[in-house]
Amino acid sequence: MSRTVRGELPVRFRYTPGVGNTAFLEALRDRAVFLGSTCASCGVTYVPARIFCERCLAALEPDTECGPGGELESWTVGHIGVDGDPLDRTTTVGLVRLDGADTVLMHRLLGDGPWRIGQRVHAVVRAPDERVASILEVEGFRPA
Secondary structure: OOOOOOOOOOOOOOOOOHHHHHHHHHHHHHHOOEEEEEOOOOOOEEOOOOOEOOOOOOEOOOOEEEOOEEEEEEEEEEEEOOOOOEEEEEEEEEEEEEOOOOOOEEEEEOOOOOOOOOOEEEEEEOOHHHOOOOHHHEEEEEEO
């Protein structure tokens, strides 16, 4: 049995990136590099940077540069926006495992493809004078 309650619930929030993501975003802004964290205990490299290992809970430092190239692990084409309305133009999103990383980063794929799993891709990063410490410093990934 499901129940639907109609109405509005205004939600306000402020996103704070925390220590790991702040280091990641500042490295993108200042040096156009992807900063990750490598666990000395289990050897997993996380991108974006983390302050603890999700597998063994060891403390981590944001000190490992990864990418800017990587491999496309998965992808999809979006036809409907988050509000449920059709998009004027489809958008393609992929999961990219950056060189040197064990985790994936989800971001836009640039161009019309064709895309394939295992394909090499390369990050397209905004010009230095346009960067403000946002994940949108990365315009997306294009075929390598």
